[in-house]
Every structure is written in C-alpha cells, then in structure tokens.
C-alpha cells in the first residue's frame with residue numbers, strides 16, 4: 001500500500017533521514033520506534049507532503065506521491081495525526097471534526113461520519129460546542145484522531161500519541177488505535193518513543209536510529225531482540 | 236444637543252473606519268503580514284467610482300459591485316505578484332514589499348490621473364439629510380455607515396459559517412495542519428486578499444460621494460486602520476469593529492472640543508496609551 005524507497009530528507013539541505021526504506025501493507029498496523037530526534041516526525045511529514053524528499057521515492061497505492069502538495073495527498077486517502085496534537089484550539093470540537101472532512105463534498109456523508117465519531121468518542125459529543133483548546137490533553141488527542149478519521153483515510157499516520165499523556169491515557173489511546181485498525185480496517189503507520197507499548201500492538205515494526213533503519217521484524221521479534229532489549233528496554 | 240451631534244458624527248465615521256480595518260485585520264490575522272497598500276486599494280476603488288460616474292454617468296451605488304470586484308481582483312493580483320514571494324521571508328521583507336507597493340500604486344495613480352482633487356458630483360443621495368430634533372444627519376454619511384456595518388456583518392458571518400471561512404480560520408491557526416486537512420492554503424490566502432479588497436472596495440465606494448478623490452485619498456484611512464487593528468487585536472473582526480467606532484468617536488470629540496488639528500493626534504495618542512497597558516489590544520489577549 002505504502003512504499004518508501006531510499007528516502008533522504010532534511011531541513012535547509014541538511015539531511016536528517018538517510019536511505020530509509022520500508023513498506024506498509026493493507027490492513028497492517030506498523031510502528032516505527034526510535035528515541036527523540038531520531039527522525040520519526042520528519043518521515044511522517046514527508047509522507048504527507050509537508051516536506052519534500054531530497055531523493056528517493058514514496059508510492060501510495062501504486063502512485064508516486066512525493067511531488068504532490070500536502071492538500072492533494074489527503075484526497076488520495078492518507079490522513080495524519082500530527083505530533084503534539086495540534087487541534088484548532090480556537091475552533092469548536094464540531095468545527096475541528098468538520099475540517100477533518102474538508103475533502104468530502106457530500107453533506108450527508110459528512111453528517112454520517114460526524115455521528116460515527118461521536119459514537120466512537122462519546123466525550124467529543126458532549127463537548128461539541130466547546131472550543132478545542134479548553135479540553136484536556138487526552139481529549140485533544142482523541143479529537144485529533146477523530147478529525148483524521150473524518151477524512152475516511154485508507155492509511156492513518158499517527159505521530160507520538162503518547163507524548164505528554166499520563167500512562168493510563170496512553171493505554172487508552174493505543175487501545176483506540178488498535179480498534180480503529182481492526183474494526184474499521186484502517187491501515188495504520190505510527191511512530192513512537194514508547195518502544196515497548198508501540199511494538200506490543202504492532203504487526204510489524206522498524207527501529208530508527210539517527211535517521212537510519214537499523215532493525216525490522218514483527219513486533220514480537222523486535223521486542224525479543226537483543227538490540228531492543230539493550231538500547232530501549234534497559235534489560 | 237451639540238454633544239449628541241458630535242457623537243453621532245463620530246460613530247458614523249467610525250463605522251467606515253471599521254470596515255477598512257476589518258479588511259486589514261483579516262490579512263494580518265491570517266498571514267502575519269501588514270499590507271501597507273491597503274489604503275491605496277481603497278483609493279483605487281474611489282477612482283473606479285469616479286470614472287464610472289464621469290464617463291458613463293453611473294451612480295456610485297450602481298458602481299458598487301464593479302468597484303468592489305475590481306479591488307477584490309487587485310487584492311488577488313497583489314497576493315500573487317508580491318505577497319506570495321515574501322510570505323515565508325523574514326518579517327521586514329514583507330513590510331518593505333507592501334510599503335513599496337503602496338508608493339507604486341500612489342505614484343501610478345498620480346501619473347495616470349494627476350494629483351488633483353476630483354469629485355463625484357451627483358449621486359441619488361447627495362445633499363440629502365435627515366433632521367431629528369436638532370441633530371442633522373447627512374444621508375450619504377448615514378448610508379456609508381449602515382453599508383459598512385452590514386458589510387462587516389457579512390464578512391464576520393462568512394468567516395464563521397461557511398466552509399471557506401472555516402478553512403481561513405484553520406489556516407490562520409496553523410498553515411501546515413490546514414494543509415493536512417486538504418485545504419489548499421495558497422488559495423485561502425488569495426481568497427482572503429480578495430475579501431480584504433472587497434472591504435476597502437465597498438468602503439471606498441461609500442466614501443466617494445462624500446470626500447474628494449485623489450491619489451492620497453486612502454493614505455489616512457490605511458494609517459488609521461493599523462491603529463484600529465492594533466487596538467482591536469490582530470485578526471479579530473469584532474475587535475476591529477469596536478475599535479473603529481472608538482477611533483471615530485475620539486476623532487469627532489477631539490476635533491470638536493480641542494480643534495480639528497488635534498483629531499488624528501488624539502487617535503494616535505490613544506493607540507500609544509492602550510498599547511502600553513494592553514499590548515495585544517483592547518479586545519485580544
């Protein structure tokens with residue numbers, strides 16, 4: 001479904017991602033894990049078109065997307081839950097969700113999606129007229145996910161959901177992601193610093209160190225590998 | 236009674252100031268760009284009305300859609316030719332660019348149409364007035380104020396309710412995230428410049444029957460609009476509206492009780508004072 005090949009990208013012509021290749025197949029939940037500054041956010045921003053690769057290619061459903069502007073990539077079916085949530089704080093919860101469905105023209109379909117999100121996240125229904133900035137971190141994270149789902153994505157990119165959330169909340173949002181993946185059949189590519197949690201729920205994973213992929217395998221394989229045990233789990 | 240007369244005059248003038256400032260605050264709030272050519276776009280709309288009147292005998296009210304359309308187009312052209320190139324550059328670049336643009340438009344107008352004052356002689360309203368008790372209200376002034384308030388209301392509704400309006404709000408909060416939603420933010424910028432142009436286009440048309448038309452006609456309006464936007468809070472439409480009325484009142488009361496030479500000085504003094512105590516304006520934090 002998604003094929004990233006020999007990607008090199010960075011800022012102001014200084015590369016921070018070197019020769020990164022990976023794939024995501026339809027229906028999978030994939031985790032890319034790595035510590036702060038490894039380049040996880042940079043990879044996701046490049047997939048959704050906010051950054052342009054220096055070299056390498058990105059294919060989605062057999063089509064090159066690495067030269068398209070971000071607003072066209074959403075239309076193809078890739079939605080992005082950005083790092084740090086970034087809901088539209090001054091807008092109501094409902095308007096945030098409606099922005100998520102910006103690419104959908106049929107008002108009945110938008111209405112149906114809105115109801116679906118309110119069912120999936122009842123908290124959002126209670127708060128629909130409230131400004132998004134007045135909600136707690138966990139609620140904003142839910143809103144950011146729901147907003148991305150409003151676009152009816154085939155592939156969902158999720159950037160560090162766990163950032164700034166209490167452990168209990170982290171489990172809850174990860175559970176939600178797993179549910180979205182299994183019940184709604186949305187393919188998910190998530191990036192995380194919380195190596196253990198992210199690999200536990202993933203079908204497959206990649207380990208990213210300073211802009212390079214150093215290991216890959218099923219979630220279980222990686223969790224049992226010496227590399228992960230030593231470098232990330234402190235065993 | 237004199238006091239009421241002065242207050243009313245201030246409110247009427249202030250309403251038009253508000254509309255000009257709304258156009259400026261839209262762009263400012265969205266792109267963090269100060270458009271120094273804002274008042275000069277208004278001057279172009281005044282000339283449009285003047286020429287349509289002189290050459291084709293169009294009443295200013297008939298010209299309204301044409302002059303507003305022309306300034307909307309002008310806004311888009313300014314965005315595409317100038318602003319687009321500097322929007323990501325350091326702040327001073329954009330400042331210099333729109334400042335240069337302002338000089339260019341003024342000089343061009345002077346070259347084409349001379350610096351002379353021109354007047355739109357007749358409109359269906361000219362010379363008409365309403366008398367309530369001792370208070371005299373010129374009909375052109377009243378219509379200019381009501382038209383400006385109506386236009387401000389329409390712009391506010393557009394931003395709040397329509398899909399495009401919401402895309403403008405979203406882009407103002409984060410351009411990248413708006414792009415992730417599928418918003419073509421470059422188009423949003425162009426649309427916002429068009430809206431900004433419509434604001435000055437309508438204001439200029441409403442004023443053209445009251446004030447002389449000349450290349451510097453928009454200059455003071457542009458300047459006052461900065462003051463009003465700063466007072467009202469950047470990007471805040473209703474803030475700009477109330478601040479515009481406030482400046483209109485200040486000007487009228489100051490001009491009457493202190494002398495006309497002080498009327499603008501007082502407006503700028505208020506600005507300096509407010510910014511000392513509320514740097515984000517009266518209505519924004």
Ligand SMILES: Nc1ncnc2c1ncn2[C@@H]1O[C@H](COP(=O)(O)OP(=O)(O)O)[C@@H](O)[C@H]1O
Pocket residue numbers: 011016034035036037038039040041042043
């Ligand atoms: N806007 C930026 N400008 C310059 N360098 C950046 C920018 N964003 C990130 N970087 C650098 O790129 C590298 C990867 O960052 P990032 O992708 O944010 O990592 P992660 O998401 O894994 O924490 C870091 O060294 C970081 O300092």
Ligand SMILES: [Mg+2]
Pocket residue numbers: 040041042083160
């Ligand atoms: Mg990151």
